[in-house]
Amino acid sequence: MASDGVQELQGGQDISMPSHFRSTLALLLIAPCCAIGGDPADRPWSLRPVVRPPIPVVNTHGWARNPIDAFVWQRLAAVRLAPSAAANHRTLVRRAWFDLLGLPPGHLLPDDDILAGPGRWAAQVDRLLANPHYGERWGRHWLDVARYADTKGYVFFEDRVFPWAWTYRDYVITAFNNDLPYNRFVVEQLAADQLDLDDQPQSRAAMGFLTLSPRFMNNLHDQIDDQIDVVTRGLMGLTVTCARCHDHKYDPIPQADYYSLYGVLRSSSEPMVPPELQRPSKSEAHRKFRAELDKRSQAIRAFIIKTHTDMLAASRKRAGEYLLQAQRTLAQPPTDNFMLLVEAGGLNPTVVLRWRVFLERLVTRTAVEEFRDPVWGPWLAMADLDEAEQTSFPEGISQLLKRLSRNDADQSPINTRILAALNSKPPQSLDEASIRYGRILNDIEAEWQSTRKAATDAEKPPPSRFQDPTREQLRLVFHAPDAPANVPRLFGWGALALLPDRPAQAVYKKLRKELEQWLIKGKGAPPRAMTLAENDTPYRPRIFERGNPNRLGEPVPRQLPGALSGPGRTPFRTGSGRLELARAIASPDNPLTARVIVNRVWLHHFGEGLVRTTSDFGTRGTPPTHPELLDFLAHWFVHDAGWSIKALHRLIMTSATYCQRSDHRPRAFSTDPENLLLWRMPRRRLAFEAMRDAQLMFADSLDNRFGGPAVTGMFTAGGVTTRRSIYGHIDRMNPPALLRTFDVPSPQASCGRRDETTVSPQALHMMNHGTLHELSRRLAIRTSGSPAQRIRLLFEIVYSRHPSPEESAAILKFLKGFDGEKPAAWTAVAHTLLMSNEAQFID
Template sequence: MRLILALCVVSCAVPARAADPAPKPTAAQLEFFETKVRPVLADHCYSCHGTKKQSAGLRLDTSAGIKTGADDGPVIVPGDPAKSRLIKSVRRENEQAMPPKAPLPADAVAVLVEWVKAGAPVPADIAKEPTADPKKHWAFQPVKEPAVPTIANPKSPIVNPIDAFVTAKLTEKGLALAPRADKRTLIRRAYFDLIGLPPTAEEVEAFVKDEAPNAWEKLIDKLLASPAYGERWGRYWLDIARYADSKGYVLTQERSFAFSYTYRDYVIRSFNEDKPYDRFVTEQIAADLLPLGDDNRALAAMGFLTLGRRFLNNQEDIIDDRIDVVTRGFMGLTVTCARCHDHKYDPIPTKDYYSLYGVFASTNEPAEPPLIGETKRTAEVIAYEQELEKREADFKAEIAKRHTATLKKLREPAAIAEYLRAVLDMRGKSNMEVQGALRQRDLLRQVFDRWRTFLEAEWKAKSPVYAPLLQLVAVPEKDFEAKALGVLPKDANALVLKALTDAKPKTLKAAVEAFAKVVGAPLPPGELTKEQAEVFKVWNAGGPLDIPLADADKLQNRLDRDALAAIRKKIDAFKAGNPHAPPRAHVLKENPQPTQPVVFLRGNPGNRGPQVPRQAPEIVTGVNRKPFTQGSGRLELAKTIASPENPLTARVMVNRVWLGHFGQGLVRTPSDFGVRSDPPVQPELLDWLASGFTKDSWSVKRLHKRIMLSSTYQQSSAVSGDLYKLDPENRLLSHQNRRRLDFEGLRDSLVAASGRLDLAQGGKPIDLFKAPFSTRRTVYGLIDRTNMPGTFRAFDFASPDTHSPQRFQTTVPQQALFLLNSPFVQEQAKSLATRKEIADAKTPQEKVKALYRVALSRNPTTEEVALALEFVTGDDAKSAFGSWPQLAQVLLLSNEFAFVD
């Protein structure tokens, strides 16, 4: 127990220090400001507090102005909305209610409150130079293979061009690469970098003893060929794709994606097969438009687009999310900043945003995702299909039942009279007025439109049945009783004349009701007379009372929709939860007619601006771009993104792979290569790698190997104090970075140490935090947007709500407490302590040695053996968690276990 207490003290102690200055805003905070806060300020505040006018000395269109405040002091207290005058003003809680004429919309107020609560982060103002052209930014220039530097008398071994580029920069500073790490360090680094699992002691010893010149290369090839490689690097991509197994909050719908796992399995398979990256990109945008042949499993790739949040099914937000994941994920472009206004920094006008919007607005998600791969017709699969067929049939029967009941009501004279009066009253009214009136009268728009279309056609044809209605409308209400029957034409339909004559209506309402009784009467048996055929046109195909079952959803009221949604939710839950459901792909398909996009002024769909063509952003294709002509344009967009001529795609992916091997990218903002991004620490090296990547058939595995064979990658992570002062952020790559395992690497290593790791691949997601605890790899864990486990959050798991370019790293008490107290970790410690090779040890010394070899892949030192033996002396074998499991847990919690040098 003393070792565990000591470890807890080391893990949780935080040295006291002076208050830090205001932290630099994160990329996510700046994105929130540009996409949410600035549009609110632009729409409601700039007219009085902008470039031309600064009422009360307050300017809100610059970061300096926001921080300075008004003539009488700051208007924002970062982190405290309640004390911020700006928030009080927009809430209208003080004398300076703003905006002065009309209150700010509630959602806009909420955005400002959230921003202030987060510390009111703003981007630094930049001086605008008249000659500065953002189109000349380095990332927008074509990729050209640079010459490899020649280093005279290098202080470090130059194995490949990567080392030459790095050494050239180091030499300028009088530095050199750090010495090569020892072989034990290198094999552990390679294992975690490529497969996310630790090597065994036997594998470490075999590598250390292998003196062959190509021993390191053989190790890399072995790991790249491992199925575990795709699981490790597939997980990185799932962060970029904001992958989750649920939709988030979607009101009455089933929240789970029934077949999300097929996208995850597609990604893992693609990395293992070393699918060319350009093909990988294309499939994720437009696999349905590619000739896939007999193997249609690539359709699952479109989960990249379809597995995002559902934003309460708001289509504008769903499409915005798809634009964001495509442009940031593949090209490092923050295009969604142009949703409400031209991008403030990058050359991306609002028109380019809506050109892409039109691409995705021209698609839809099929109600039934397509089957993929081969399905074995087992008894369980057949039983599943039969049960699903029964449930679907019951659902359709319920729709038909409700449709019939609705039609019965709509065919009653009282309902017919309501719609006839509505059509008469709404002549010449605007669409907005019609919509408001129908809402007040509780009438269905679909039924109203059918009646209006029908009546207008009949009036135009001077129908003897329906034309009299227009004559009745023209009679003044005060004279109606006396004059109504006199205005009816002599050639009016006999049935209508008789009904109105018998009713002797005193008001137009009464006349319409009498008319409705004729029209709504049951169809008489036998052949209809001429007069009857004229009256009962309403029952003909396409008539207002002949509403097909296909339009049932347009007739449903809230009760109908809620009841049907509850049934549909149960069916979807059955498909999502049944282990025998054949795999399907969440795809998009083309609309029959593509959407002609328009600019939404200020991002408001109700404020429509000029039309724009569906096309790629100009900064990617150049001024000579052509509008897309093939359906939605998705395939043309995919080919544009995956083109070797695109200056961004290869650079962005190369940078992501470098990030995975060094903990930091050559560009430190991996999903933002725009004007505001961090410049690359090695621009020539980035272009050399990007050029080689495309020439190498876009092979990610060869890129890994090229990086890992370099002396730069194989450096030691040890760094002297003097070197740290010269290169504190290791921007010069003067040593390797020591890195802590991410949650997947840590959890998988714990389960591997227990000896129970299940290496089965693929399949439906499993709950990692529910006992009995799964022993599958973490990549197969369930990711629920609505209810993200606290353990994920504590260990900096990527948020699935939006595209995540890289993981943040924090050190918080919850991490140490989980590792100390979680039943899952204790279960792994117990399993480790009782593994066969440990249990079979004949002496305590041999048991300690076996424990160290399994947990840390090495033999213990003499001092470590002595300390361990002292700790386990007097162990109670009957204890639920005795000294040996505690010793195992100490090793599993050690820095040596959790960090990679």
């Protein structure tokens, strides 16, 4: 290979292309596979097991430095291309600083050949990986995936701000700095509440990955949908949320799998009092803080328990009224809006809705299975009679009761107590029938409570059911796990479902506000983790037909999607199953997790991933440009590197592929215009945060303090805020215009790859914003000496190089236009350097 690296291979080896490719550059999209079979070869490429491919045996003419280069050379040689020559020392070091730290070197770098000493470059990479700014740079990349924000978006009663969002951000930065194994990083973010973290209480903050979800006007279903999305798309590149309303149209993800995951996440909730992020202090001040906290939390807990107990008693006592109201609403559009308000003493909309869903399931089962429910068969028949136009209710009730009394061989017999109550004096309307049902159910409830009390008084274990099937059928109306009147007790904002009247809501909101204010602002209040806690009873998921939570379909178990586990999967056994889910995602046997994270790391080094659709590894995404290299890196990452992100950086950055120059080469460009085969290092524009932080560093104004609460006004204030950009306050509902201008993604959803636009507001900001003028002034006053010396120092700070004679001459000519070299002239020079492409791009 020629020394300048541009001579292409003339007699290259005859290397056959992988079967994934139609041609050397265009990849053949793999046909959708909507069923998972036993043969891995029948699966889409991303769902096949990760198998370590052999390193290609190719003659790279001494170019290759590690296995990555062999895979890249193989693909280049197949189209008679050669890689570019190695970049010089200054270019490589500046590239590495921005890639790993998001900051410039800020001083002169020599242009000597970094490859002259084999160990020098690796040592430089190791020094940068040990720098604490590394976690800030790579933590910001992860926060895009985690859709991090400091506010909740649209809410009803809650405060808009997450008081402890910053603890998750700091956790992520620390995890990257400490090189926490990625599999452990995944498990902590999904199930830290179920791990033994007494020695690492700060890791409890990891669950912000789930709890920093947008609130969607307190719509629980949308919140869980967002959590499913960030778990499956963020960690595994699977678009599972496409199966919320129907089976996935392209990938092997049935709707049942979506609701299996829904059940896992619905089985946990955010505790009213989140855990502390430090070991409890034994000081008197902390004891007083805890005493007041216990007092306030007990007050709200007692209120909810009493309200829930009263509501259960009322919903059972008024079962007939709820039954009738639910029947009347069947023809109306459904709603799950628990914010509906009623007058004190009115029927609770949440209970009405549960009765409605219960009746809808009965109607569907009766129509589909020709099933007659022993308890509710008469009610459904009377409801049909009530709606009939040809026959009035009083006229038809006698014939209906005679028909119901016949024990047809192909129908279930009607409950004898129901029949007796209806036959004793036939009801003359559906209203009257509902009263009969309510009376029967409450009579059975009284018998049940009396039976249990008698057993307790006799010091015997209380029974769990009636032995008489007739009584047991009626008892289950109130006591089955999904009984309409058996509303679960909730302690979060979901408790408002128990409180449909304004006075009760006002009391609850007052108690919650007092508790939250003390948690945040009480004297001695410690930082807390935004975590989840297991519910007392795991949620039993059912499919929502067409995604409608008011139309419940078949029950499904809480389990891993079949695409990841195959036909032999078993339901999760422990609690919600969240810890089992986390471990399954972080398992070496998971075909997606390692591939996805390896691809994300590659993206942030090369500007594009080996898979361009970084959060979609399904059949609608793009297949990898280097499939064998991707699998080699994924397997090496798990089995050789022990899930170490820093080890992966080191392997990538010490490759000759990474060390290439970024020069344009016409012939290579004509063959591979998108640089899919990596014949050169792509030239990349700095992300907004790196650009802003570099400007602060150039001006000697960067505040290097680590962590802490978000800095408000960083992206909107007129003055200069000097903390690193990762510590700026992110308002989910109203992100600053500056961030939108420079392609910072919306925190409304997980983002694996930022858009990159070139629009006029970007240039206008660089030219006109007061912050840039102030930083330019500060940069200018860092220099001293003769004009030539000052120019030289400016170039060393901003570009890490000396100016060329032409550049120096142009600046000196410009300065002559200012009388006496006024400070404004030097500010203009510094401003010009900050605005230049060389300052905003990585070669």
